Amino acid sequence: MGKERITKIVELPNGVMASMTGRTLQIKGAKGEVRREIKQRNVSILADSTKIILESKGETKKDKKIMGSLAAHIKNMIKGSAQNHTYVLKVCSGHFPINVSVANKRLIVKNFLGEKIPRELELKNEASVKVEGELIYVTSPNKETAGQVSADIEQLTRRPGYDTRVFQDGIYVINKDGKELK
Numbered sequence: 001m002g003k004e005r006i007t008k009i010v011e012l013p014n015g016v017m018a019s020m021t022g023r024t025l026q027i028k029g030a031k032g033e034v035r036r037e038i039k040q041r042n043v044s045i046l047a048d049s050t051k052i053i054l055e056s057k058g059e060t061k062k063d064k065k066i067m068g069s070l071a072a073h074i075k076n077m078i079k080g081s082a083q084n085h086t087y088v089l090k091v092c093s094g095h096f097p098i099n100v101s102v103a104n105k106r107l108i109v110k111n112f113l114g115e116k117i118p119r120e121l122e123l124k125n126e127a128s129v130k131v132e133g134e135l136i137y138v139t140s141p142n143k144e145t146a147g148q149v150s151a152d153i154e155q156l157t158r159r160p161g162y163d164t165r166v167f168q169d170g171i172y173v174i175n176k177d178g179k180e181l182k
Helices: 061-082 143-156
Strands: 007-011 017-021 024-028 033-037 043-047 051-056 085-092 099-103 106-110 119-122 128-132 135-140 170-176
Touching: 007 061, 017 043, 024 061, 033 061, 043 061, 051 061, 061 085, 061 143, 085 143, 099 128, 106 143, 119 143, 135 143, 143 170
Parallel strands: none
Antiparallel strands: 007 051, 017 024, 024 033, 043 051, 085 135, 085 170, 099 106, 106 119, 128 135
């Protein structure tokens, strides 16, 4: 009696195309293109015009976990290529008004807690950052890139050793790709 294979099928919506080159999965859509290298050797991927078929060589619990994770990553890639992932951050200042701007792929935070030297962050090319008043919008077809840029912006105004319940100045994520945070 041989082992059964685990198979997962991820459907592609209209306007989204997938292709497999070596171990790299590439998904193109209206809003952009996302690539991901598949490092799991025990998983084979077939990209069709209407669906992506994932097939595992084993049937253990670990194989099921890997298949579920890969299917979730592929669904995020499809969503990002069709409609960008958007993270929203809010600039919070108590006493000193914080000035945030974007110039030449750099985010510049001026007057944070009255500091004379501005804090700067080099932004990744895959993400676009837009500042509107006290809100900062980070959009990217790749969910991991959007999340990492948002985390980098949040860490830019972090003050270790201070109680955040008292010292609330900073930039904080308030919306993660459609999910409101408290």
